[in-house]
Amino acid sequence: MDGLIAATAIAHELTLATCNTKDFEGFGLELFDPWTA
Known part of the structure; x- marks a missing residue:
């Protein structure tokens, strides 16, 4: 499932917001962890 989300x-051309970087x-x-920002 991670591969489908990443693809x-x-x-x-999106930034993926996740706590599971x-x-x-x-x-x-590009990854963004909103829990550490």
Whole structure:
């Protein structure tokens, strides 16, 4: 499921907001953790 979420964010040039940034680090997309910001 993480791959589908990452692919959608990449296809639409979006920043992915998640508290699980470790799960998405290898996909090469911009990540934002609103819980630590």
